[in-house]
Amino acid sequence: MPISHPSPIAIVGAGLGGLTLARVLHTRGIAATIYEADASADARAQGGLLDIHEDGGQPGLRAAGLYERFLALVLPGEDAKRIVDSAGRILLDKPGQAGGRPEVRRGDLRRLLIESLPADAIAWGRKLVRAERGIDGRLCLAFADGTSVSPELLVGADGAWSRVRPLLSATTPAYIGTTFIEVRIDAASCTPDMVDLIGTGTLMAVAPEKALLMHRYADGDVHGYIALDKPPGCIAAEFDDWSPRLRALVTLADDARIVRPLHALPVDHRWDSMADVTLVGDAAHLMSPFAGEGANLAIQDGAELALAICGHPGDSAAAIRDYEAAMFPRAQAAARQTAGNHRRFFGPDAPHSVVQMFTGA
Ligand SMILES: Cc1cc2nc3c(=O)[nH]c(=O)nc-3n(C[C@H](O)[C@H](O)[C@H](O)COP(=O)(O)OP(=O)(O)OC[C@H]3O[C@@H](n4cnc5c(N)ncnc54)[C@H](O)[C@@H]3O)c2cc1C
Known part of the structure; x- marks a missing residue:
């Protein structure tokens, strides 16, 4: 028609x-x-x-x-970036900038x-x-x-x-071999330690083949991605040897996870x-x-x-x-x-x- x-x-x-x-x-x-x-x-x-x-x-x-x-x-200020290793050690802390x-x-x-x-x-x-x-x-x-x-x-x-x-x-x-799993943690579930760990912008916890990319908004909610550069299996097991503070970001994330295989x-x-x-x-x-x-x-x-x-x-x-x-x-x-x-x-x-x-x- x-x-x-x-x-x-x-x-x-x-x-x-x-x-x-x-x-x-x-x-x-x-x-x-x-x-x-x-x-x-x-x-x-x-x-x-x-x-x-x-x-x-x-x-x-x-x-x-x-x-x-x-x-x-x-x-404002939410473009801050913090990079940590799998033990949670801060390797870079870049404050938010104007412009x-x-x-x-x-x-x-x-x-x-x-x-x-x-x-x-x-x-x-x-x-x-x-x-x-x-x-x-x-x-x-x-x-x-x-x-x-x-x-x-x-x-x-x-x-x-x-x-x-x-x-x-x-x-x-074509699939590039990396999958993002989109997660959220609501403000009420965030512990003070988690707030301290993420800082005021985006936290990137990175190791070969895997990463946690988490952003904390001004309203306290956390939104981010569990990133795996390998076939995704049991997600929690991938982070078994990471610091408990970082593992908590994986285990506390709600169940409404959106799996996003990345293509290019x-x-x-x-x-x-x-x-x-x-x-x-x-x-x-x-x-x-x-x-x-x-x-x-x-x-x-x-x-x-x-x-x-x-x-x-x-x-x-x-x-x-x-x-x-x-x-x-x-x-x-x-x-x-x-x-x-x-x-x-x-x-x-x-x-x-x-x-x-x-x-x-
Ligand atoms: C996890 C993730 C994080 C990202 N982060 C960033 C970032 O920080 N900075 C950045 O610059 N980019 C980022 N990107 C990339 C960015 O999201 C895309 O490049 C951008 O959205 C592309 O815009 P677009 O308008 O081309 O397409 P889209 O945003 O995909 O919009 C396409 C539209 O077309 C509609 N549509 C699809 N098929 C049909 C159809 N058959 N008929 C009618 N309508 C249809 C869809 O519903 C949608 O509304 C990210 C991407 C991902 C996956």
Whole structure:
């Protein structure tokens, strides 16, 4: 069933990349429709913290006219980092800094972007099942609810398992050998010793093949990841020989654990440019979180693609070419750094290799 009067620009996915793209277009008077699988903005928990870089996400948020409102979401001082070994000995204590890479809750930033768009800009509950070309060459998007659209310009902002990507590339993400288990400890269950151990920001307890990455929020709740660079077996047993203070973080975490196997696209993933379809964010260049670049790149991609579209009215081929010419090398550099960080994080020299990463040594 075709949808009547849709916008000629279709964006699939209301993550940070798709939302920034739609917002920057909107501020320049160009309408786009976002098709999002989730039924509403609150359908899913949005994970933990993101640090938004001065040379990454921040310029994108400025282009979106949202920089001041973003600053109001920043959690002051929560970018502090503490690295300890498996015995709980502190190897690095980096206090929170003003400026640089401020931390925000992903959910807060996403909501800011959603609320900055007209209510009808996002079509919720529209899960794309297939993107294809008809025999006349026109694009056709088929959704799980039986509806369809034929946009003039299509942007895949639909994350790791993009349904738009196959129009451009046959490559799919591969498991990188590391699994994150997302955990929470509510404030009431945190002991004073635990509070003292984590400090005011993020605690990274690291050893070869495993880590605990825990953040304590100002409201006292702890949210983080148990990270295993090996096939996950009995999680508690993996930390048997760690200090009891660190083990308590594993045993006290609630049972609502979300298992997140990490995947990545190849570092040099790219495709031949097409005139009417492209990708932003994880759909284009999924990488592991070890350089904290993915969300920043998604915001930057969205903003730059929007500016390229505005700079080439009526010529989407030129806009896409300009956007991809800058995006491919940017993503490749970040993916290379991320892959290097991943090896250093869990390699035989951990945790000292992780300290070197954060001190630039
Ligand atoms: C554990 C972890 C920690 C991370 N930490 C950081 C960090 O500190 N800093 C950082 O910069 N990055 C971080 N990242 C990476 C970051 O989360 C991603 O790179 C970023 O969210 C990508 O944004 P996106 O808009 O491209 O995709 P997504 O955020 O994945 O959004 C995609 C959207 O598309 C929708 N969608 C998917 N399929 C369909 C479909 N078929 N039809 C319609 N809609 C669809 C989804 O529901 C979603 O809303 C982390 C990632 C992980 C896994």
